[in-house]
Every structure is written in C-alpha cells, then in structure tokens.
Amino acid sequence: MSDDGIRLLGPDGKRVAHPTYSGDADPGELRALYRDMALARRLDTEGVTLQRQGELALWPSLLGQEAAQVGSVRALREGDRVFPSYREHAVALARGVDPLALFRLFRGVDHGAWDPDAHDVHLYTLVIGSQTLHATGYAHGLTKDGSDAAVIAYFGDGATSQGDVAEAFNFAAVYDAPIVFFCQNNQFAISEPNERQTRVPLHQRAQGFGFPGVRVDGNDVLAVRAVTRAALEHVRSGAGPFLIEAYTYRMGAHTTSDDPTRYRDAAEVERWRAKDPLLRLDRLLRAEHAADDAFFAEVEAEGEALAARIREGVRGMPAPRAEELFDHVYAEENSLVERERAEFAAYQAAFEEV
Amino acid sequence: MTATRMTLVAALNASLRTALADDPKTLVMGEDVGRLGGVFRVTDGLQKDFGEGRVIDTPLAESGIVGTAIGLALRGYRPVVEIQFDGFVFPAYDQIVTQLAKMHARSRGLVRLPVVVRIPYGGGIGAVEHHSESPEALFAHVAGLRVMSPSTPSDAYWMLQQAIRSDDPVIFFEPKRRYYDKGEVDTTQPAAPAHTARVVRPGADLTLAAYGPTVATCLQAAEVAAAEDGRALEVVDLRSISPIDFAAVEESVRRTGRLVVVHEAPVFFGAGAEIAAHVTERCFYRLEAPVLRVGGYHSPYPPSRLEDEYLPGLDRVLDAVERALAH
Numbered sequence: 001m002s003d004d005g006i007r008l009l010g011p012d013g014k015r016v017a018h019p020t021y022s023g024d025a026d027p028g029e030l031r032a033l034y035r036d037m038a039l040a041r042r043l044d045t046e047g048v049t050l051q052r053q054g055e056l057a058l059w060p061s062l063l064g065q066e067a068a069q070v071g072s073v074r075a076l077r078e079g080d081r082v083f084p085s086y087r088e089h090a091v092a093l094a095r096g097v098d099p100l101a102l103f104r105l106f107r108g109v110d111h112g113a114w115d116p117d118a119h120d121v122h123l124y125t126l127v128i129g130s131q132t133l134h135a136t137g138y139a140h141g142l143t144k145d146g147s148d149a150a151v152i153a154y155f156g157d158g159a160t161s162q163g164d165v166a167e168a169f170n171f172a173a174v175y176d177a178p179i180v181f182f183c184q185n186n187q188f189a190i191s192e193p194n195e196r197q198t199r200v201p202l203h204q205r206a207q208g209f210g211f212p213g214v215r216v217d218g219n220d221v222l223a224v225r226a227v228t229r230a231a232l233e234h235v236r237s238g239a240g241p242f243l244i245e246a247y248t249y250r251m252g253a254h255t256t257s258d259d260p261t262r263y264r265d266a267a268e269v270e271r272w273r274a275k276d277p278l279l280r281l282d283r284l285l286r287a288e289h290a291a292d293d294a295f296f297a298e299v300e301a302e303g304e305a306l307a308a309r310i311r312e313g314v315r316g317m318p319a320p321r322a323e324e325l326f327d328h329v330y331a332e333e334n335s336l337v338e339r340e341r342a343e344f345a346a347y348q349a350a351f352e353e354v
Numbered sequence: 355m356t357a358t359r360m361t362l363v364a365a366l367n368a369s370l371r372t373a374l375a376d377d378p379k380t381l382v383m384g385e386d387v388g389r390l391g392g393v394f395r396v397t398d399g400l401q402k403d404f405g406e407g408r409v410i411d412t413p414l415a416e417s418g419i420v421g422t423a424i425g426l427a428l429r430g431y432r433p434v435v436e437i438q439f440d441g442f443v444f445p446a447y448d449q450i451v452t453q454l455a456k457m458h459a460r461s462r463g464l465v466r467l468p469v470v471v472r473i474p475y476g477g478g479i480g481a482v483e484h485h486s487e488s489p490e491a492l493f494a495h496v497a498g499l500r501v502m503s504p505s506t507p508s509d510a511y512w513m514l515q516q517a518i519r520s521d522d523p524v525i526f527f528e529p530k531r532r533y534y535d536k537g538e539v540d541t542t543q544p545a546a547p548a549h550t551a552r553v554v555r556p557g558a559d560l561t562l563a564a565y566g567p568t569v570a571t572c573l574q575a576a577e578v579a580a581a582e583d584g585r586a587l588e589v590v591d592l593r594s595i596s597p598i599d600f601a602a603v604e605e606s607v608r609r610t611g612r613l614v615v616v617h618e619a620p621v622f623f624g625a626g627a628e629i630a631a632h633v634t635e636r637c638f639y640r641l642e643a644p645v646l647r648v649g650g651y652h653s654p655y656p657p658s659r660l661e662d663e664y665l666p667g668l669d670r671v672l673d674a675v676e677r678a679l680a681h
C-alpha cells in the first residue's frame with residue numbers, strides 16, 4: 001500500500017489488486033463516474049471564472065477532489081443523508097441539488113437555502129467542523145427511528161482540530177451512530193499543512209474513539225467508492241461509526257481570495273497533478289475500451305451546456321428584495337422583527353417620495 | 355515629526371512588530387498568522403522576523419487558541435491571538451467568558467491574564483456568511499473583559515500597544531472594512547489612553563457617537579449636514595466599548611442636546627442602548643430630543659447583496675440626524 005492509501009486504480013490508469021476491496025464496475029458505471037467528475041470540474045471552473053469576473057463574492061474550488069467526492073456520494077443509497085462543509089460541489093451536483101443554489105450562496109443572494117429534504121443534502125456549513133455534530137445527531141435519530149438509512153459527514157483535515165469534531169466522533173462511537181465521517185485530507189487548511197493539525201495520520205484518530213478508520217487514495221474514484229460502500233455497510237449494520245480519510249490535494253487556492261504561492265511550492269503541485277483523478281479514469285476507460293472519443297466529446301458538450309446554464313443563471317439572478325431582511329428570522333411571528341420591518345418599510349417609502 | 359502615512363493593516367502590523375521587539379514575552383498566535391501572514395496580512399512578515407516560536411500557526415481550533423493563550427499567560431507570556439473572522443470567535447466564547455474574563459476576580463486579583471484577542475469584524479466587504487458580524491455587545495456584556503475598536507491607523511497602532519500592555523484581557527475589534535484606509539501614524543507620540551473617547555469633529559447642534567467602522571460614516575454625515583444644511587454635528591469616537599467613556603459623551607451631549615449613536619451591530623441590546631439609557635439618566639434635562647440609535651436589525655447578518663440595506667450607511671445616519679433635529 002502506498003502512502004496515499006487504499007488504491008484500486010493507479011495514476012497511470014492501471015488497475016491495482018487489493019485483498020479486501022474490489023473496483024469492479026461495468027463500463028456504464030465507469031462512464032457515469034467519469035461524467036460526474038467531469039461535470040463537477042466544469043462547474044468548478046465556471047465558479048472560479050465567474051468570481052474573477054466579479055459575479056461572485058467568493059468561490060471555493062474543488063479542483064483535485066472530484067474523485068473523493070464522486071466516489072463517496074455514489075456509494076450512498078437513496079435516503080442516506082449528506083452533511084457537507086462548503087466545498088462539496090460534486091456531491092451536491094451528483095445528488096441533484098440545483099447547481100444555481102450553490103451559486104446563490106457564493107453570489108451573496110442567499111446563504112445557500114436549498115431544501116435539505118429534497119435531495120437529502122444538508123446546507124453548506126462554513127463554521128469549520130460544526131456539521132459533524134449535526135450529522136451525528138441526525139444519525140442517532142435514524143437509529144432511534146429504526147431506519148436503515150445512514151449519514152455521511154464531509155469535513156477537511158483542518159476541521160479535525162476542532163473540538164466539535166472530537167465530540168462528534170465520541171458521541172457517534174458511544175451510541176453506535178450510523179455515520180461515515182468522510183475527511184477529505186487535501187493537505188491544507190488555508191496555508192497550514194497537515195503537520196500543524198496532527199501528529200498521526202488522520203484515519204488513525206478513529207482508533208482512540210473506538211471505531212475503525214482507513215485511508216483511501218482520494219484521487220482514485222474506484223477505491224473511494226469501494227471503501228465508502230464497505231463503510232456504509234458497516235455503519236448500517238449497527239457496528240458504529242467509520243472514519244474515511246480520503247488522501248487528496250487541493251489543486252487550486254483555498255478560495256478565490258487566497259494566494260497559495262505564499263505557502264507552497266509549484267513542484268509539489270506538479271507532483272499531485274500527475275495523480276489527477278479524471279486523467280486516471282480517462283486512461284482506464286480508453287484502455288478497457290469502455291469509452292470512445294464520442295463519449296468524451298459528449299461529456300464535454302454536456303459540461304459546456306452546464307457552464308452556459310450557470311453563467312446565464314448567475315448573471316440573471318434576481319437581487320434579493322430589501323424586505324427579505326425580515327423574513328424567516330423566526331418560525332413564529334415576532335413582534336420585534338415586525339416592528340423593525342414596519343419601520344424599515346416606512347423609511348424606504350419616505351425615500352421613494354422624494 | 356516622525357509620522358508616516360500607512361493603512362490600518364500596516365499600522366496593526368507595525369504595532370505587533372513593536373510589541374514583539376520590545377518584550378520577549380509577547381507572542382502572536384492564530385490560524386494562518388505565520389507563513390501566510392494572516393488572511394488580511396496583519397501579521398505579514400512577523401514569523402520570518404521573529405521566528406516560529408514567537409509567531410505561532412495554531413491548529414484550527416478557536417477554543418484551543420484562547421484556552422492555550424490563557425495557559426501561556428499563566429506562565430508569564432503576553433499572547434496576542436488572532437481570530438480569523440468575527441463569526442468564528444464563538445468556539446472560543448466559552449474560554450473567553452468562563453475563564454479569561456473571570457480568572458482575575460476569581461483569584462482575588464492574584465492571577466492576571468494579559469491576553470489580547472484580535473477580531474477583524476463588521477461588514478461592508480461583500481463576504482459570505484459569518485464574515486461580517488459585529489458581536490461586540492456579546493463581549494461588552496461580560497465583566498472582566500475590556501472591549502475596544504480603533505477607527506484610524508493611528509489608533510490601531512496605539513490602542514493595540516495599550517491593549518498588549520494591559521494586564522486585563524482585551525477583545526480588540528478591528529474594523530476590517532477600514533483595513534486599507536490610510537492615515538498618519540506617529541509611533542513616537544503615544545495617543546490618548548484607549549479607554550477614553552475623543553471628539554474627532556466638533557459641532558454644536560448634535561452629537562454623533564460611534565466607534566470602529568462607523569466613525570468614518572459619521573464624519574461623512576457631518577460633512578454632508580454642514581454642506582447641505584449648515585448643521586454643525588459633533589462626532590465622538592468612543593474607541594472603547596467597555597468601559598465606555600460616559601463622561602466624554604455626557605460632556606458633548608450637554609453642549610449639543612442631541613445624540614445619535616451609530617454602530618453596525620444590531621441596535622437591540624447593543625452599545626447604543628446602553629449609551630442611550632445612561633445619557634437619559636444623566637442628561638435628561640439637557641436633552642432636546644430622544645437619543646436615537648442607528649444600526650443593524652434584529653435579523654442575522656444578511657447575504658452580501660443585502661448588506662447595504664442592513665448597514666447603517668450615510669442615508670440612514672442623516673435620516674436619524676434629521677429626526678433628532680426636528681424636535
């Protein structure tokens with residue numbers, strides 16, 4: 001096993017045998033995985049571009065993490081619940097969340113207000129680590145209800161330093177919550193490398209809490225899918241939580257506000273570029289004659305159509321109305337909010353008169 | 355004259371640099387403060403010049419940052435910690451409220467915790483959720499903490515010096531929207547003590563009281579009111595939010611008879627409420643109009659496309675001024 005973790009598909013596009021996990025997939029499945037990753041990458045490129053053009057406040061790029069996200073989300077069953085952090089665009093897309101909902105958040109039109117029940121994808125969480133506790137509580141609720149659904153919680157390597165994450169691990173372990181903790185170790189928390197967050201490989205953290213953890217090559221979509229499937233089976237069986245450390249790399253900046261040249265060198269980025277998740281599946285598809293040029297052209301065209309839809313959707317996004325400030329602060333009527341709403345309306349009306 | 359023109363960020367950087375050079379016990383710690391120099395570059399170059407032992411990139415854990423800063427202070431250090439954004443101080447709120455604020459009183463004065471918690475705060479920068487909040491009242495409400503916010507590069511330099519030298523814990527709110535505003539900083543000429551307010555523009559008709567990012571808004575309002583209506587508005591920069599220099603506010607209000615308090619934080623239970631109550635108690639017969647407050651609403655800080663409506667901008671300040679003067 002390489003340091004990159006469990007691997008079924010090497011960077012050269014060649015299959016790697018593993019005693020426990022299998023990368024079996026029919027050609028259709030392989031193509032579907034490729035398509036998911038390619039569309040996510042195209043969406044992501046559009047996010048960066050639109051931010052550069054001033055259309056978005058910010059964009060956190062997922063570049064390089066496509067396999068970690070697609071492999072894991074495609075291991076889920078319908079009804080399993082996803083708790084993302086803020087970079088899981090491939091997960092959201094694969095689950096059917098309207099991509100424009102992601103862009104509304106990063107354009108500053110709303111705070112990312114898609115319906116969590118519609119696709120079993122909870123809202124993005126920007127406060128590092130918080131969602132791991134929500135995911136744990138949700139999973140515990142599933143147990144109490146006798147449901148056979150499971151939960152997957154996404155978070156980063158930096159997040160593992162937060163107290164909330166340790167508390168989530170422990171609660172989940174104590175109550176055998178059906179949850180897969182899915183850590184995308186993309187090597188950085190903004191500028192801080194792994195060495196500033198941990199002394200042990202992150203997957204080993206689980207052991208201290210009494211549940212299993214493994215490292216998987218996060219750029220190998222087949223391995224991620226196989227490992228996540230097995231982990232979900234484990235948690236569903238009532239055996240308690242499971243930690244997956246998907247070993248990957250953040251190829252882009254932390255967000256469009258960040259300048260990674262200040263803290264990492266180009267050679268390291270190039271080393272990881274050679275492990276590109278799409279490239280290796282592309283090689284496999286071609287080597288196994290599972291896809292032809294027409295397929296790749298089709299996916300590319302689909303990506304362009306998605307990008308065009310996003311571009312148009314973002315540019316044409318209606319600005320929120322000022323009165324929305326006072327909407328939904330509480331579920332029930334609240335006299336303070338209503339008074340402020342009325343005062344605000346009167347103030348605005350006074351302006352319109354002059 | 356040794357004054358230099360610099361941005362508020364550069365002034366903070368210079369102040370930290372001075373503190374690190376003057377006292378080997380001063381430490382800077384936080385997320386990304388080392389190699390990166392902080393997401394706003396306030397700590398730019400400090401790790402290179404003072405080393406990893408003095409400028410510490412911490413694990414990503416705010417409770418841990420403040421909690422360990424408390425431990426370092428117990429051991430004689432003077433940690434200056436950075437919280438990356440206002441909305442991310444809350445994992446540390448427990449340490450700040452239950453430990454940092456109370457240790458001195460609880461030990462009957464035996465234990466001092468000279469910890470500075472720097473927090474870039476406030477809105478107006480088009481940011482996403484949790485990056486634009488003004489939680490100062492949540493800290494001012496806690497006995498044992500000093501809470502302050504500079505509005506100019508000079509104050510940024512000197513108030514941070516004073517905060518670091520203070521034997522009390524200080525929550526130091528930096529107006530991030532003004533980070534790149536420039537002003538004169540004279541590093542040889544100490545400014546007034548941080549707990550005192552300052553009249554930054556004299557006037558006889560009405561007092562505008564503000565701190566941090568809204569001082570500039572008030573100065574602008576005073577400018578417009580003078581030019582358009584010939585009104586002389588006095589602007590008081592409170593500088594310190596806990597304690598509040600009530601004497602200075604009272605002195606001003608006794609002359610003008612009118613007071614409008616402006617802050618980005620929600621007005622409900624905000625600093626303005628405290629000031630209004632105090633002034634009403636102490637200057638009731640000198641008031642010509644009710645004390646008015648302009649600030650955020652009782653609603654979570656909105657998505658950035660709505661922040662201009664939420665924030666107390668020039669128009670809303672002038673509207674309040676007009677209402678106060680109508681009495």
Ligand SMILES: Cc1ncc(C[n+]2csc(CCOP(=O)(O)OP(=O)(O)O)c2C)c(N)n1
Pocket residue numbers: 087126127128155156157158159160186188189190250254385414416438442445
């Ligand atoms: C509680 C909290 N503190 C600080 C931040 C600022 N911040 C945003 S992302 C980030 C780094 C996160 O790193 P990691 O968990 O590894 O996830 P990644 O962004 O690499 O996907 C930090 C410090 C935050 N969002 N929340």
